[in-house]
Amino acid sequence: MSETIVIAETKQGMLHPVTAELVTAASSLGAAPTLIVPGTDDSAAAAAADLAGVGRVIACVGDCFSAYDASSWAKAVDACAPAGIVVCAASQNGKDLASRLAARRSISVAQDVVAIDGTTLTQPIYAGKAMQNITLNGDAVISIRANTFAAAGGGGGAEVSVMNQSADIATAVREMIAKASERLDVAEADIIISGGRGMQDPANFVTLERIADTLGAAVGASRAAVDTWDEIPHSMQVGQTGKTVNPSLYIAVGISGAIQHLAGMRTSKYIVAINKDAEAPIFKHADYGIVSTWEEALPILESELKALLG
Amino acid sequence: MPDIAVLIKRVPDTNAQIRASGDRVDLSSVKWVMSPYDEYALEAAMMHKEAKGGNVTAITLGAPECDKVLKDAKAIGVDRIIRVWGDSWSDLDSNQTQIALASAVRETSAEIVYCGKSAADTGAASTGPGVAERLGWASASNIIGLGFEDSGIEVIIPAASGNARTGVSLPAVISCDKGFCKPRKPNVKGIMMAKKAQVEIHAADIPASGINIVSHTPPPQKAPGQTFDGAANVPTVVTALRNDANVI
């Protein structure tokens, strides 16, 4: 069996929960994985060591990790990680790092893996219109989509070692421009409620926001909504030229279900569609479709959810 | 006045129906286009030239039918067009692709390479950062803002805690998201020039593939859903989400 290495996903210095899913994916490919935890210090290593099934933890510590910089991260992580099959998260930065790391080692990278069956890995291609099944010839770097593997549990007791790295950064963050809103990002959310052109006016997105707050959800949008209204930023766009999401629940409101929108959300575990047009293509992909205007459906949805969730 | 390169890829139109036939997808009747994000990269390269000078070279990797996207780039106004290919190549993996493209970039005197953040076919987002690593250059990915400075560029990269205004010194590879430009359309003169333009062919030595493609299969089919007529059914759906789906 090959050696497997997991590159932990971190968020503001803490271990991101997807890391536990990466451990499960890596364990299905080989022996107990080595978990590399990049950071400016080793504070996330204890949580990493607690994950069941981890062979050992290496805290890869360096100043370069204060903000994402592809070349220094790849150099530092490469120096800490043994040879083998490396597993990263298929997040924006995770995929970028996976690619640089693979190139550094002159091996292949396979992105967005959603299933592992023996030695066969499956990844969506053509925006999810088909699946590609592959096998690896030797070492490779792979990235794993969030929400596709069960999370490893706690109670592990892996040994932690610290490796200090110094790598010159090649890109320098000059300023963080705060987000217009503090709302949850669609790429991070387990529940998403999205509005399309059928919302008729960006002001009507407040209704979606109120429901999102009740559910702990993020608010997304179709491209038509983003392109039509300045108030709806591109960062909210779900789809082929927006974000690819994989939540447990996706609620599409006033969205027709164009193929490019489906490209970004078709793997959601449950899809609810609210649309006044019974012929809208989104209904073919919805687990639960409600043929209604949002003006009628959303107030009921809001009061039902408030009654249920408080 | 650094020269500029832009990597572009020919892909099926995003509206195309893609079906697996046998164990491979059937692409025989799809319409082919330049990958949407590459249009932003091409625009970025042209903006860079207008701001700072330098020649723009468009590079693609693929069989002769990929000349079309190079001609499209030529019609927009790039100076050189290069296609990287070897007659025996097929199904290149990321390692082979990046080695071949990096070798073509070295052929130009480019110090900055623009590409799309991901291609519409694989969606992988591997090429930009991978080519940068081969060249030993900086890279910045998924940019949504771009400005030109005396000794480099400034880009805006979306991050978890906001947007990072980031300085990048050259040489560098920049992968482009949408949001900072509107790709220009070719004019008649450009289209005429492109017809006559010569595609330069570049060969490269590539290693064996690290990946075997076993098969292409249709996406997993979900069980058909239920559709309810009228808002009065919202409580039924909420109950199902709670009790059957267990997602709220």
Ligand SMILES: Cc1cc2nc3c(=O)[nH]c(=O)nc-3n(C[C@H](O)[C@H](O)[C@H](O)COP(=O)(O)OP(=O)(O)OC[C@H]3O[C@@H](n4cnc5c(N)ncnc54)[C@H](O)[C@@H]3O)c2cc1C
């Ligand atoms: C290269 C390319 C990339 C693209 N990328 C994306 C992408 O990333 N994401 C994306 O979303 N799209 C993308 N698109 C665009 C896509 O093709 C569609 O145009 C877009 O998704 C349509 O958005 P929509 O469903 O909000 O609008 P429409 O198609 O206009 O649909 C509006 C829907 O709202 C319903 N409606 C109207 N009023 C009400 C009401 N009162 N109550 C309830 N329902 C109502 C209507 O019945 C209709 O179904 C892309 C297109 C191309 C060519």
